[in-house]
Amino acid sequence: MTIYGSALIVFVLMALPLYGLLLTSFQPEAVIRSRDVQFLPATLYLDHFRSVLAPGHIVPIREGIWNSVVVSTLTAAVCLIVALPAAYALSRLRLPGKNLMLGAMVSVYFLPTTIFLIPMFVLFVSWGIDDTFFSLVLAYAGFILPFEVWILKTFIDRLPREVEDAARMDGCTHLQVMRHILLPLVRPGILAGFIFAFILSWTEFLTPLIFTSDIKISTVALGMFRSTIDIQVGQQAAAAVLTLLPVALLMIVFQRLITQVLMAGADR
Amino acid sequence: MQAAPDVPMPSSGGAVVIGGRPEGYMRRRELAFGLALVAPALLLVAGIFLYPAVFTLTLSVTEFDMVRLQIGAFVGFDNYARLFANPGFVDAIWRTIYFGLLIALAATVFGFLIALLLDQQFVGRTTLRVVVVLPWAVPPVVAGVLWGQMFHADVGFMNALLYRLGVIDQYQIWLGDGLTALHVIAIAEIWKAIPFMVLFFLAGLQSIPHQLFEAAAVDGATVWQRFRYVLLPLMVPIAIPLVLIQFVWAMKAFDTIFVLTRGGPAGSTTTLNYFVYQEAFQAFDLGRAAAAAYVLLLVTLFVVQIMSLVRHYLAMRRWSTA
Numbered sequence: 140m141t142i143y144g145s146a147l148i149v150f151v152l153m154a155l156p157l158y159g160l161l162l163t164s165f166q167p168e169a170v171i172r173s174r175d176v177q178f179l180p181a182t183l184y185l186d187h188f189r190s191v192l193a194p195g196h197i198v199p200i201r202e203g204i205w206n207s208v209v210v211s212t213l214t215a216a217v218c219l220i221v222a223l224p225a226a227y228a229l230s231r232l233r234l235p236g237k238n239l240m241l242g243a244m245v246s247v248y249f250l251p252t253t254i255f256l257i258p259m260f261v262l263f264v265s266w267g268i269d270d271t272f273f274s275l276v277l278a279y280a281g282f283i284l285p286f287e288v289w290i291l292k293t294f295i296d297r298l299p300r301e302v303e304d305a306a307r308m309d310g311c312t313h314l315q316v317m318r319h320i321l322l323p324l325v326r327p328g329i330l331a332g333f334i335f336a337f338i339l340s341w342t343e344f345l346t347p348l349i350f351t352s353d354i355k356i357s358t359v360a361l362g363m364f365r366s367t368i369d370i371q372v373g374q375q376a377a378a379a380v381l382t383l384l385p386v387a388l389l390m391i392v393f394q395r396l397i398t399q400v401l402m403a404g405a406d407r
Numbered sequence: 408m409q410a411a412p413d414v415p416m417p418s419s420g421g422a423v424v425i426g427g428r429p430e431g432y433m434r435r436r437e438l439a440f441g442l443a444l445v446a447p448a449l450l451l452v453a454g455i456f457l458y459p460a461v462f463t464l465t466l467s468v469t470e471f472d473m474v475r476l477q478i479g480a481f482v483g484f485d486n487y488a489r490l491f492a493n494p495g496f497v498d499a500i501w502r503t504i505y506f507g508l509l510i511a512l513a514a515t516v517f518g519f520l521i522a523l524l525l526d527q528q529f530v531g532r533t534t535l536r537v538v539v540v541l542p543w544a545v546p547p548v549v550a551g552v553l554w555g556q557m558f559h560a561d562v563g564f565m566n567a568l569l570y571r572l573g574v575i576d577q578y579q580i581w582l583g584d585g586l587t588a589l590h591v592i593a594i595a596e597i598w599k600a601i602p603f604m605v606l607f608f609l610a611g612l613q614s615i616p617h618q619l620f621e622a623a624a625v626d627g628a629t630v631w632q633r634f635r636y637v638l639l640p641l642m643v644p645i646a647i648p649l650v651l652i653q654f655v656w657a658m659k660a661f662d663t664i665f666v667l668t669r670g671g672p673a674g675s676t677t678t679l680n681y682f683v684y685q686e687a688f689q690a691f692d693l694g695r696a697a698a699a700a701y702v703l704l705l706v707t708l709f710v711v712q713i714m715s716l717v718r719h720y721l722a723m724r725r726w727s728t729a
Binding site for chain 1: 445454458462542552554562603661688
């Protein structure tokens with residue numbers, strides 16, 4: 140009984156803010172604005188979503204979602220292409236200073252981002268690539284890459300080596316082993332790597348805040364922020380729900396895989 | 408962070424001799440191939456992290472020409488001196504340390520308790536786990552908006568709940584007071600940090616052999632004694648690195664502060680990271696911003712170092728009493 144009691148408390152504490160946001164997004168402004176706060180929905184009111192998604196709305200959610208899909212997909216692809224070979228080499232090949240390389244990559248991941256953003260801003264402005272998708276993808280890819288290498292390496296580490304060794308004995312090159320044996324086996328790792336990079340790019344806010352000012356390339360997180368400046372509470376909630384929805388769905392659909400990745404980190 | 412010594416693995420690749428080629432030749436080929444595979448990742452990380460880190464260090468001891476975007480005259484420690492002459496900055500250092508420790512410790516305690524719960528068998532466990540893990544995917548900006556609405560002075564859930572429960576006798580303006588505003592931000596950050604903690608503790612709990620508890624139960628240990636003398640000593644080594652990681656993570660908090668308070672009222676929720684942002688991208692004083700960024704880095708390393716010492720001390724004490 141105590142288990143169910145505590146489960147209920149945890150459920151309420153963790154879910155309440157999300158519930159509050161969802162509720163607000165579906166209530167008319169008059170109900171939201173009332174100081175007599177209602178905890179249950181009175182009606183199902185969809186106008187906030189309709190207005191926020193209308194073309195030309197001051198909160199560019201519709202364009203933002205599209206921009207974020209493009210930027211996050213590109214970032215995830217770049218990360219995978221660069222991280223997969225590196226993860227293979229760090230897991231399987233005899234390289235001097237492997238652990239040092241991995242350690243260095245992982246430790247920079249923990250440094251405060253502002254240290255890197257100041258010079259990148261200066262460089263990007265002087266190269267004239269600020270306010271472009273390219274600047275965002277470049278910065279995101281750099282920030283996410285250490286994490287990506289680490290995820291893929293844990294997946295490769297767990298695969299049995301015997302098949303690869305046998306293939307090597309039969310005269311396969313490392314490249315052939317990678318292409319024909321490892322790649323098919325590591326597919327769940329690639330999926331996990333893609334999802335993580337996608338979610339991390341989607342949620343990034345400080346980088347686009349600094350690097351972009353053109354509303355046409357505003358990402359969804361940045362666009363959603365504009366709703367906090369001067370807009371109705373209901374529309375703000377709707378914009379927040381729309382920003383959250385794609386990543387929350389990814390999280391729910393792939394929760395088993397994501398949990399597995401995060402928990403793999405605890406083994407070391 | 409320290410790198411473990413490079414231990415040769417017993418089944419390391421390339422040990423296989425192929426086609427009678429000399430071992431040395433194969434090893435050189437493997438080395439070249441391996442470096443080619445790692446190079447793009449290392450270059451990208453160096454380009455995005457290492458080069459800018461050096462650039463920022465240079466900025467912190469020079470004057471920067473914002474018009475021509477060039478590094479100007481060397482000014483020594485002027486930028487640092489100007490920072491420390493500003494009482495607001497010194498306050499921000501202490502505030503940042505408090506903020507980081509609060510988030511790290513609270514997230515660890517709650518994460519541990521929730522993990523203990525999720526380690527039990529009960530109906531609806533999977534659903535609860537999804538709900539608990541979900542905040543990890545919530546964009547920090549959305550977390551800011553979400554908690555902003557929760558603590559809204561007029562229409563927020565918190566005021567309504569606490570008022571109806573009789574905890575407060577009138578609606579509070581949570582974000583209007585510096586101290587409560589800082590804690591609202593901390594709550595948002597803790598809420599976002601809990602999923603990560605829970606998953607790490609769950610993995611830790613699942614690695615503990617259950618015979619230990621059964622043996623203790625057979626010996627007549629109470630639930631509390633089993634928790635205190637069997638479980639807790641096993642979990643502390645897992646918890647300390649988590650506290651460290653979470654502290655370092657909290658040093659990066661930006662989005663929630665930006666959305667909830669913009670560092671106000673009167674700078675009372677400005678952490679070092681936010682301070683750097685303001686100096687660099689609002690005041691456009693890049694030299695001072697760079698210096699502040701390095702102070703942030705040093706403060707982070709300093710606290711992490713102290714926590715590592717505590718960890719070693721605890722480990723030593725455990726060895727000597729074992």
